Amino acid sequence: MAYVHRRVKAGRTIEHRKMQSYRIHTKGVQRGPNHGTTSAKQAKINERVAEEHLRWDLNANFGHRDLHAVLHYYAKDTSFEEILEHKAVFLRNLRKICKKRGIKYKAVVVIETKRMTNPHIHVVITHMDPEIITEAWEFVPRGGGGVSFKPLDRRGNHAKLAAYLVKESRSTMEKYREIGKRGKRYSKTQNMAKPVITYTTVAASSWRKEPKPSKGAVLYMFDDGSTTRSGWHEISGYPYQEYFEVFNE
Structure with missing residues (x-):
């Protein structure tokens, strides 16, 4: 199998993922260890893909001071x-409120229903007067409800927020299964900008242990302090490497 370099441009972030192509065979490529059942592996893939798509949506559509x-x-x-x-x-x-006031916005919505906590609904939304969101919500639930706000930061890559929201949505997907409905981990407005995804075939020598960022960009640092992540695909067992570039404002 040949190596494929996937680039995903979403806002100020370009994600790079080098992986195996299933269409072109490369001699000498070793698979990683086989762990877990196929269903468990597929569930892991589904969650990873959901996190990727949410991360791309957030990066492509929201920035500093959005809510x-x-x-x-x-x-x-x-x-x-x-x-x-x-x-x-x-x-x-x-x-209704935003239309009346002439406000255009984008939004992503995630439901959280973990046991032992009150349910929550997370809304990532274009910057606006917080009173608008409060007005739209406070009298909707039985017994009323409140709203808390946190502005997004300047970093340009909302990877941690996406990972957190997908993790919080696990219980919601269980609730959908319990009531016999198919549901999504998150919903979004229809006016969202889409990430730009490109694929190119690359040589094995292009796998650098420490890739260098492009001019005007820095490499995103993961929680373990590294700027690259490597591993094996959950089902195929073939290796991958990924790193994120974040460009200056």
């Missing part, structure tokens, strides 16, 4: 069916 709002419930016994209805009502209210 991460959390819609809180006062009633702990709110059912999942109620939460789905409340989400729909909140979004309708938000559209």
Whole structure:
């Protein structure tokens, strides 16, 4: 199999992932160790892909001073069916208020339903007066609800936020299965900018242990302090390497 270099440009971030192509055979490429069942591996892939797509959506559409709002419930016994209805009502209210005020916005919405905590609805949204979001939400849930806000930072790569939100959505996917419905980990407005994804075939020698950033960019540092990640594909077992470039504003 040949090596393929995937580039994903989303906002100020370009993600690089070098991996095996399943169409072109490369001699001498060794597979990694085989761990876990196929279903467990597929579940891991599904979550990784969901995190990738959410990260690309966030990076391509949101930046400094846009908002991460959390819609809180006062009633702990709110059912999942109620939460789905409340989400729909909140979004309708938000559209009406913003249309009346001539405000255009983008938004990503994630439901959190972990046990032992009140349910939450996470909303990443274009910068606006927080009172608009509060007005759209506070009287929607049974017993009322509050809103907390955190502005997004200047770093240009919202990888940690995407990972956190996908992790929080695990319980939500379980709730969908419990009620026999197919659901998504997150929803988004239709006006979102899309990432630009390109693929090129590259030689094995292009796998540098420490890639250098392009002019005007820095390499994103992962939680372990490294600027590259390497591993094996969950099902094929073939290796990959990835690193992220973040360009200056």
